[in-house]
Structures are given as C-alpha cells and as structure tokens.
Amino acid sequence: MRHDFIDRYSRIESPVHQLSTGFKVSAAIILILCTILLPIHSYGYFILISICLIGVSIISRIPAKYLLSRLIILEPFVLGVSILSLFQPKGEIIFVTILVKSSICLYTIILLTNTTPFSKILDWLKVIHIPSLFVTILALMYRYIFVLIDDAERMERARASRSFSTNKRQIWKIRAMMIGQIFIRSIERADRIYSAMRARGWK
Amino acid sequence: MHIPDGFLDTKTIVATSILSVSALGISLHRLKKQILPHQIPLVGLAAAFVFVAQMLNFPVIGGTSGHIIGSVLAAVLLGPNAAILIMTTVLVVQCFLFADGGVLSLGANILNMGIIGTLVGYSIYRSLARLIPTDRGRLVAIAFASWCSTVLASIFCAGELVWSGIASWQIAFPAMANIHMLIGIGEALITTIVFTAILKTKPEFLHQSFTVNLSLTSREIIIYGAIVIMGLLIFVSPFISELPDGLETVAHQIGFDRNAVGQPLFPSPLADYQLPGMSIPAVATIFVGFIGAVIVFGGSFLLARFLIPNKK
Amino acid sequence: MSSAIEVKNLQYEYHDGTKALRGISFNIAEGECVGVIGPNGAGKSTLLLHLNGILPAASKVDQSVKVMGQEITNESRGIIHQMVGLLFQNPDDQLFCPTVFEDVAFGPQQFGKSPEDINQIVFDALEHVGLAGYEHRSPHHLSGGEKQRVCLAGVLACKPKVLVLDEPTKDLDPRGKRELKSLLQSIPSTKIIASHDLELIVELCPRTIVLDKGELIADGFTVDLLRNGELMLTHGLEIPHCLRHLHPHN
Numbered sequence: 182m183r184h185d186f187i188d189r190y191s192r193i194e195s196p197v198h199q200l201s202t203g204f205k206v207s208a209a210i211i212l213i214l215c216t217i218l219l220p221i222h223s224y225g226y227f228i229l230i231s232i233c234l235i236g237v238s239i240i241s242r243i244p245a246k247y248l249l250s251r252l253i254i255l256e257p258f259v260l261g262v263s264i265l266s267l268f269q270p271k272g273e274i275i276f277v278t279i280l281v282k283s284s285i286c287l288y289t290i291i292l293l294t295n296t297t298p299f300s301k302i303l304d305w306l307k308v309i310h311i312p313s314l315f316v317t318i319l320a321l322m323y324r325y326i327f328v329l330i331d332d333a334e335r336m337e338r339a340r341a342s343r344s345f346s347t348n349k350r351q352i353w354k355i356r357a358m359m360i361g362q363i364f365i366r367s368i369e370r371a372d373r374i375y376s377a378m379r380a381r382g383w384k
Numbered sequence: 385m386h387i388p389d390g391f392l393d394t395k396t397i398v399a400t401s402i403l404s405v406s407a408l409g410i411s412l413h414r415l416k417k418q419i420l421p422h423q424i425p426l427v428g429l430a431a432a433f434v435f436v437a438q439m440l441n442f443p444v445i446g447g448t449s450g451h452i453i454g455s456v457l458a459a460v461l462l463g464p465n466a467a468i469l470i471m472t473t474v475l476v477v478q479c480f481l482f483a484d485g486g487v488l489s490l491g492a493n494i495l496n497m498g499i500i501g502t503l504v505g506y507s508i509y510r511s512l513a514r515l516i517p518t519d520r521g522r523l524v525a526i527a528f529a530s531w532c533s534t535v536l537a538s539i540f541c542a543g544e545l546v547w548s549g550i551a552s553w554q555i556a557f558p559a560m561a562n563i564h565m566l567i568g569i570g571e572a573l574i575t576t577i578v579f580t581a582i583l584k585t586k587p588e589f590l591h592q593s594f595t596v597n598l599s600l601t602s603r604e605i606i607i608y609g610a611i612v613i614m615g616l617l618i619f620v621s622p623f624i625s626e627l628p629d630g631l632e633t634v635a636h637q638i639g640f641d642r643n644a645v646g647q648p649l650f651p652s653p654l655a656d657y658q659l660p661g662m663s664i665p666a667v668a669t670i671f672v673g674f675i676g677a678v679i680v681f682g683g684s685f686l687l688a689r690f691l692i693p694n695k696k
Numbered sequence: 697m698s699s700a701i702e703v704k705n706l707q708y709e710y711h712d713g714t715k716a717l718r719g720i721s722f723n724i725a726e727g728e729c730v731g732v733i734g735p736n737g738a739g740k741s742t743l744l745l746h747l748n749g750i751l752p753a754a755s756k757v758d759q760s761v762k763v764m765g766q767e768i769t770n771e772s773r774g775i776i777h778q779m780v781g782l783l784f785q786n787p788d789d790q791l792f793c794p795t796v797f798e799d800v801a802f803g804p805q806q807f808g809k810s811p812e813d814i815n816q817i818v819f820d821a822l823e824h825v826g827l828a829g830y831e832h833r834s835p836h837h838l839s840g841g842e843k844q845r846v847c848l849a850g851v852l853a854c855k856p857k858v859l860v861l862d863e864p865t866k867d868l869d870p871r872g873k874r875e876l877k878s879l880l881q882s883i884p885s886t887k888i889i890a891s892h893d894l895e896l897i898v899e900l901c902p903r904t905i906v907l908d909k910g911e912l913i914a915d916g917f918t919v920d921l922l923r924n925g926e927l928m929l930t931h932g933l934e935i936p937h938c939l940r941h942l943h944p945h946n
C-alpha cells in the first residue's frame with residue numbers, strides 16, 4: 182500500500198495548478214451542477230463540456246494515462262449504480278444519460294483533486310468560515326492518514342514474514358486484529374501529539 | 385455505497401444536504417462545548433484511523449474483496465457526536481483526495497453513512513448493551529448494531545436514488561438491501577473482532593469515562609431523532625406506503641399469471657420487471673430482512689461466546 | 697552564572713504504575729550544554745518531558761523543577777513552554793500540520809505573533825536548518841532527516857532560552873549529523889541533549905548525566921564518564937570510538 186499514489190500530481194507546476202482553490206472548487210461545482218441539471222437529450226452540451234475538460238487536462242500537464250486510469254478505477258461504482266436504472270420504463274435512455282453525466286462529474290472531480298493539494302483545500306475551508314474545530318480535525322486526519330498507512334504497511338509486512346497461511350478465515354482475523362492494533366496506536370499517538378502541541382504553547 | 389455525482393437530482397441534493405448540515409452543525413456545536421483539549425488530536429487520529437481501516441481489504445468470494453464502513457465502531461469508541469464528525473471528515477477526504485463519492489452527493493453520503501448509520505447503530509447498541517450489561521453483551525450489541533446500520537444506510541441510499549428518479553423502488557430497494565444484508569454480516573464480524581482486540585489490549589480506554597459525550601442528552605435525542613425521522617419520511621416511506629398495494633397486486637398477479645397463457649414465449653427480461661405488479665422482490669426483501677435480523681441477532685450471541693469464552 | 701534548570705528530587709510514575717523517575721536532582725547553569733545518556737527505558741524522555749512542563753512536576757511536595765528560577769506550576773506552564781523548546785523523539789508526533797509552513801508557524805502563532813512576523817520567523821528558522829524553500833511541502837513527502845530538521849525549525853521558531861532535544865540525530869545520515877552538530881554549536885542557548893549517539897554527546901556536551909532505571913547514576917565531565925568502561929557496560933552503554941584509542945586498556 183504505497184501512499185504516494187494518493188496525491189502524486191497535485192503538486193506539479195502548471196497554469197491550472199496555479200489557479201486559486203476557491204475558483205477551482207466553485208468552477209467544478211458549477212460544472213457538476215450544470216451537468217446534473219441538463220435534460221437528458223442535451224448531447225451537444227455534454228460534448229461541449231467534455232471538450233472543455235479535456236482542454237483543462239492538457240493544460241494541467243498531468244499524464245492522460247494517469248487520469249484515465251483513475252477514471253477506469255472509479256467507473257465500476259458508477260456502472261453498478263447505473264445498472265439499477267435499466268430496470269424501468271425507458272431505462273435504456275436513462276442508463277446512457279446517467280452514465281454520461283456521472284462520468285463527466287467523476288472526471289471533473291478527478292481533475293480537481295489532482296490539480297489541488299488537499300492542504301490548499303483546507304486553507305480554503307478556513308477562508309469560507311467552516312468551523313475551526315472541523316478544519317482542525319480534518320487537517321490532523323489528513324496529516325496522519327499517511328503515517329497510519331505506513332504503520333499498517335509495516336505491520337502487514339511483519340505479519341507476512343512470519344506466516345504462510347492464505348486461509349481466508351485467518352486473513353480476516355489477522356486484518357481485524359490489525360485494525361484494533363492501529364486504533365490503539367492511534368490513541369497513544371494522539372497523546373504524544375497533544376504533548377507536542379502543548380510544548381509549543383497550544384492550550 | 386458512495387454515491388457519485390450525476391445520480392441525484394437537485395431536490396435530493398438539497399434535501400440531503402440540509403439534513404446533513406443540520407446534524408453536523410449540532411454535533412460540532414455539542415463537541416465544541418464538551419471536548420477537552422487533549423481530545424482534539426484524539427478525534428483527528430480516530431478519523432484517520434477510520435479512513436485507513438476502510439482501506440484494508442477483506443477477501444470475499446472469488447477475487448472480490450470488501451471493507452468496513454466503521455460508523456458503529458466510531459460511535460461505540462468515541463460517542464455519537466464525535467462519530468458523526470469523524471465519518472463526515474472521512475467522506476470529505478475520500479471525495480477531495482480520491483474522487484470517491486461526488487461533491488454534490490456529499491450530503492447524501494454523509495446522511496447515509498455518517499448520520500443514519502451512526503445514530504441508528506449507536507441507539508441500537510446502547511439499548512441492547514443496557515439490556516445485557518456485560519462485556520459479552522456489548523459484543524452482541526455491537527454486532528447487531530453494525531448489521532442494522534449497514535442495511536439501513538443502504539436502504540436510505542436506495543431511497544435517494546429512487547427519489548431522484550433514476551431507478552424504481554421495486555428494483556433498487558431489493559438490490560441494495562439484499563446485498564447489504566450480506567455485507568452487513570462482514571461489517572458486524574469485523575467490528576466485533578476489532579472491538580474485542582481493543583477490549584483485550586487497552587481495556588482502560590473503554591472503561592475510563594471518556595467524556596467526548598458518550599451518551600446523548602435528551603435534547604440531542606430529540607433533534608437527532610427528528611433528523612432521522614425526516615430522512616425516513618422523505619426517502620423511504622413514500623415507497624413503503626406502496627407496499628400494501630404491492631401485497632395486493634402480488635396476490636392479484638398469482639391469479640393473473642395462471643390465466644396468462646397468451647403471453648409471448650420469450651419476453652424480454654427487462655419487460656418482466658416493468659409490469660406494475662412486480663412488487664414481489666420488495667415484499668420478499670422485507671420478509672428476508674426480518675428473518676435475517678433474527679439470524680444475525682442469534683449469530684451475534686454465538687460470536688460473542690466465541691470471542692469471550694467462558695472462564696472456568 | 698544563575699541556573700537555567702534546577703531539578704530537585706524529581707519522581708514520576710506513569711498511569712500503569714511504571715516508576716520512570718525515582719528522585720532525580722541536578723542543576724544546569726545558563727549556557728551549559730549537557731548530555732543525558734542511558735539505556736532504553738532509562739527515563740530520558742520522561743525526564744525531558746518534565747523540563748518543559750508537559751508532565752506535571754508539582755505533584756509531590758518535596759520535589760520541584762525550576763526553569764530560569766521560575767518553578768513549574770499550572771500558572772507558569774505557558775511561560776515555561778515558551779522558554780523551553782522541546783524536540784520530541786519521534787518527528788511524526790511533532791509534525792502535526794498538513795504543511796511545513798504551518799508546522800513551523802504553529803509555535804509563534806500560539807504565542808501571539810503578527811502574520812508578518814510569523815512569515816519572517818518561519819523563513820529564518822527554515823533557512824537556519826538548511827531547508828529554505830520547503831514551506832509548502834507536506835510532511836509525508838519528506839525524508840526522515842528532513843522531517844527531523846523541520847521539527848527543529850519548529851522549535852527554533854519559538855525562540856526558546858533553553859533547548860531540550862530528544863534523539864536529535866535519529867534518522868540523520870552522516871552529513872546530516874555533521875550539519876546538525878555545527879548548527880547546534882552555533883546556537884548559544886542552554887542545551888540538554890538525550891541521545892544514544894555518544895559521539896555526538898562527546899563533541900557537543902562538556903557535561904553528561906547518566907540515567908538508568910529512573911535513577912541518576914552519574915553526573916560529571918563527559919570525557920571522564922564515557923571513558924569509564926565499567927560504568928558504561930553496567931548501564932548498557934559503551935565507550936565511544938573517539939575516546940577508545942585514548943585509553944585502550946580501559
């Protein structure tokens with residue numbers, strides 16, 4: 182579980198990366214909203230939006246292969262839900278529209294997340310007056326996801342080096358115990374973080 | 385269960401966002417009053433923990449695998465107010481970091497997994513744990529609550545999709561509910577084992593009075609209860625109320641089918657589902673749900689016995 | 697010279713009953729640089745946490761910890777945090793902000809500095825540890841040594857009078873260690889360094905305190921203590937290479 186895949190391209194240099202976070206988030210939300218509001222038959226608009234998105238991705242200098250692979254990884258969820266729409270009157274049309282609409286929305290978010298580091302989004306949340314307790318917890322969480330992933334990875338490796346079983350029941354038990362262990366380490370770490378915060382004057 | 389953007393229509397987006405924001409507002413308000421300084425990093429770390437726990441895969445049948453949601457786990461460990469906040473931050477990060485779940489669907493996803501799953505699961509846990517006030521009783525309560533919370537969240541998810549007009553209740557409800565009755569068993573199993581591991585290695589954390597408000601005040605119960613009921617009224621009940629009709633038409637259909645000789649030999653499979661009388665799946669799902677609940681409840685006792693054996 | 701740190705009969709017991717410190721007393725004068733050594737679990741980290749007021753000092757009647765003549769009490773803790781900069785053993789525990797800038801700025805912000813001052817302080821502190829231009833990086837993209845140096849920058853940004861460092865050379869490569877040594881030598885404030893890196897202690901600290909099982913075993917000139925083979929062996933330490941050839945028979 183290497184974690185640099187999570188935000189690998191959010192820090193590269195490009196005109197899109199340099200845009201202000203507020204602008205990018207609002208633009209993405211407006212674009213998604215328009216896509217949702219457009220009636221089923223507005224194929225022309227869907228094509229127009231897609232061309233815009235492709236243009237933005239080219240300017241952003243993120244490899245197309247990477248963006249596409251993200252889209253393909255996330256597409257099964259979209260497909261799974263869309264299939265539900267097949268089973269109703271005129272389901273085929275709804276199915277296609279939903280698929281197109283949600284793929285456009287998905288790609289928009291993929292572009293947003295890969296051109297905007299999460300720390301910038303945190304700053305923006307502060308600017309728009311989201312309660313500070315929420316932003317603080319979000320920031321701490323974002324910071325320690327990576328530490329906990331490393332922790333979990335080390336535990337998994339240590340376990341793998343000592344066991345040869347691929348028994349599913351065994352794996353379930355070990356993984357569940359591991360989650361318990363990660364929790365205990367998290368609360369102990371929280372104590373130490375609190376000390377570190379206090380040592381620099383936090384009350 | 386993360387709904388991507390593009391599925392929900394405007395009215396659903398607005399309704400779910402209003403409900404989520406109000407519940408989140410209350411939980412933040414309460415936490416801000418009650419939280420002690422040293423618990424702020426704790427809640428942040430617990431959120432990171434839930435996020436990472438969701439990343440750990442459990443192999444299911446074939447090559448597929450699943451993961452836990454963790455809303456009941458968070459609620460049991462840190463109390464419902466903190467759990468709502470934790471689940472919300474997890475969903476926000478998943479959305480803005482992974483593009484997992486849509487931006488405008490965030491309200492719906494928070495409502496299903498972060499609020500309904502947490503509050504209902506926690507209420508079930510509390511009532512059961514009070515009935516059987518032992519460690520084993522807590523495990524039973526956790527297992528059953530996890531299952532119920534997963535299933536209920538999926539029903540809300542189905543309700544929102546139907547409300548948005550992209551699927552019919554007769555299809556979406558059985559599809560979501562049946563799958564999640566199975567997934568819920570996994571959730572119950574893992575949550576219980578995780579809790580046992582914590583109970584064994586760090587009992588003082590669970591027994592010490594953890595004051596990020598483990599219990600709810602009566603005012604909170606009223607407000608949160610109102611939010612849950614509003615959700616039920618908006619997203620689930622319009623369709624449930626069709627059920628008596630459904631039952632009638634099932635009966636009707638059985639009679640109707642007997643006479644249906646002149647039907648085409650190979651009807652298209654989809655056409656079948658478009659018949660007005662096809663409420664069988666939905667009715668059957670509710671039936672299966674009750675039986676499932678009884679079985680899961682019984683199974684929870686066995687699991688608890690297995691995890692905390694009799695000491696002799 | 698007046699004392700920077702005055703510790704009298706310090707005892708500490710963790711919640712689970714572990715007696716980590718059993719009556720420790722010493723004085724450190726202003727401007728001194730003192731090493732604290734001892735085997736794993738000796739109580740070094742626990743001691744250092746007391747010097748900054750993180751762990752309670754005034755829990756028992758006959759014990760006290762004074763910093764710059766001021767006793768640590770619940771009222772004085774705020775000032776003590778500002779006077780004593782503490783570098784923690786694990787950089788990940790100390791780097792809790794999403795970007796390097798926010799982390800280094802955290803202390804000055806808590807002490808009520810203005811935004812312009814903070815920008816300048818952060819810039820200087822990062823420059824000082826050789827990480828100029830790292831402001832907008834995220835901690836999880838940094839190497840172990842870089843993390844350690846950001847932590848140090850965060851401590852230096854608080855402009856402490858006393859620097860307390862727990863394992864400052866952990867995770868540093870040889871060049872990093874060399875740079876850290878000269879960096880620390882260039883800082884005139886009082887320094888207390890706990891480390892298993894005995895060469896570092898020999899080079900930086902004229903005086904050393906040896907701890908084991910929560911007790912103060914020895915307190916004296918570093919070169920004398922570290923050359924004492926018997927003392928080193930019984931307390932899980934060893935004579936560092938740089939001192940070995942001076943007294944081969946010891």
Ligand SMILES: Nc1ncnc2c1ncn2[C@@H]1O[C@H](COP(=O)(O)OP(=O)(O)OP(=O)(O)O)[C@@H](O)[C@H]1O
Pocket residue numbers: 710711712714715716734735736737738739740741742743785
């Ligand atoms: N949070 C804690 N709860 C309980 N016991 C603790 C805690 N932290 C440390 N201890 C115990 O206190 C004793 C002293 O620990 P301390 O961390 O101060 O040692 P140390 O000298 O810094 O060791 P190291 O060289 O490994 O860093 C040890 O026996 C340790 O097990």
Ligand SMILES: [Mg+2]
Pocket residue numbers: 740741742785862
């Ligand atoms: Mg230590």
